[in-house]
Amino acid sequence: MSGYADGAISPPWRVLRNRACYTPGKASATTHEREIFTLLPGLSWIDTADIFREQSRANTARVLSRLFNFRTPIDCTAGREALWNYAESLLPKRSARVYNSALLDLGALVCLPRQPKCAICPVKKFCRPNDPQTLPIKKTPRPPKELIEARAFTFRHNRILLEQSSGRWHGMWILPPAQVRSVITRPIHTSIFPFTNHRITLKVFAQPAPRTRARGQGRWFSIAQLASIPLPSPHRRAVEQLLAKRPQKLGSTLAEA
Numbered sequence: 001m002s003g004y005a006d007g008a009i010s011p012p013w014r015v016l017r018n019r020a021c022y023t024p025g026k027a028s029a030t031t032h033e034r035e036i037f038t039l040l041p042g043l044s045w046i047d048t049a050d051i052f053r054e055q056s057r058a059n060t061a062r063v064l065s066r067l068f069n070f071r072t073p074i075d076c077t078a079g080r081e082a083l084w085n086y087a088e089s090l091l092p093k094r095s096a097r098v099y100n101s102a103l104l105d106l107g108a109l110v111c112l113p114r115q116p117k118c119a120i121c122p123v124k125k126f127c128r129p130n131d132p133q134t135l136p137i138k139k140t141p142r143p144p145k146e147l148i149e150a151r152a153f154t155f156r157h158n159r160i161l162l163e164q165s166s167g168r169w170h171g172m173w174i175l176p177p178a179q180v181r182s183v184i185t186r187p188i189h190t191s192i193f194p195f196t197n198h199r200i201t202l203k204v205f206a207q208p209a210p211r212t213r214a215r216g217q218g219r220w221f222s223i224a225q226l227a228s229i230p231l232p233s234p235h236r237r238a239v240e241q242l243l244a245k246r247p248q249k250l251g252s253t254l255a256e257a
C-alpha cells in the first residue's frame with residue numbers, strides 16, 4: 001500500500017493517520033497540523049481524532065473480516081475477540097506503524113464498504129471470500145424500545161421555566177416533567193426522536209407556574225437567553241416551535257400565570 005500517493009487522502013486524515021495511527025489516547029499534533037484541522041469547520045482536534053479512530057476501527061474490521069472470510073458478527077464480544085486475534089496474527093514484529101497505516105489505506109481507498117475494488121487490490125491473492133461486499137456481518141439490530149416523556153411548557157412574562165438535567169442530558173437545560181392530571185389533557189407539542197436504542201415520544205403540556213419551587217429546582221430564562229444556554233435538540237426544537245406559535249395558536253392554553 002505504500003504505492004498510494006498521500007495526496008489521495010485528505011490532509012487532516014493524512015496527518016492523523018501518520019501521527020496517531022490506531023493508538024487511542026496518543027493523538028498529538030504540531031501547531032501546523034492543528035491548523036490543518038481548521039479545514040474541518042465545527043470540529044475540534046479532539047472530535048476529529050475520535051472520529052478518525054472510530055472510522056479506523058470500522059475500516060480495519062471490514063478489511064480483516066474480508067481477508068479471513070470471517071462470518072461471525074463483529075459487534076458481539078466473541079466476534080470482536082476473534083477478529084482482533086486475527087489482527088494480532090498478522091501484526092509484524094517490526095514496523096507495526098507502517099503496517100497499520102497500510103491497513104487503513106486499504107480500507108479507506110480499496111476495500112470499500114459497498115464496492116470493494118478487488119481488481120486492483122494488492123492483497124487480492126490472500127483474500128478468501130467470493131462475496132466480500134456482504135462482510136463484515138453484524139447482528140440484526142434490536143427493535144428500539146418505545147418511551148413516552150411528558151414535559152411542561154411554563155411561560156410567564158416572556159420567560160420560560162427550565163430545569164438542569166441530572167440524567168440523560170446531564171448539565172443541559174430541559175423542559176421540566178409535566179404534571180398531567182387527566183388523560184384527556186392534550187399536549188401542545190408532540191415529536192419523536194431516537195436516543196440510543198430508544199424511540200422517544202416527547203409530549204409537551206402547557207402548565208402554570210408552580211406556586212413553590214424547591215431550592216435549585218428550575219430556573220426562568222428569557223427568550224433572548226435561550227440561544228446561549230445548552231438545550232438538547234429535541235427540547236430546543238419543541239421550545240422554538242411553541243414560541244413561534246405564541247400567542248395566536250396556543251392562546252389561553254399557555255400558562256401566563
Ligand code: SF4
Pocket residue numbers: 063066067110111112116117118119121122123124127128132
Ligand atoms: S480483495 Fe477485495 S475484499 Fe479482499 S481485501 Fe482486497 S478489496 Fe477487500
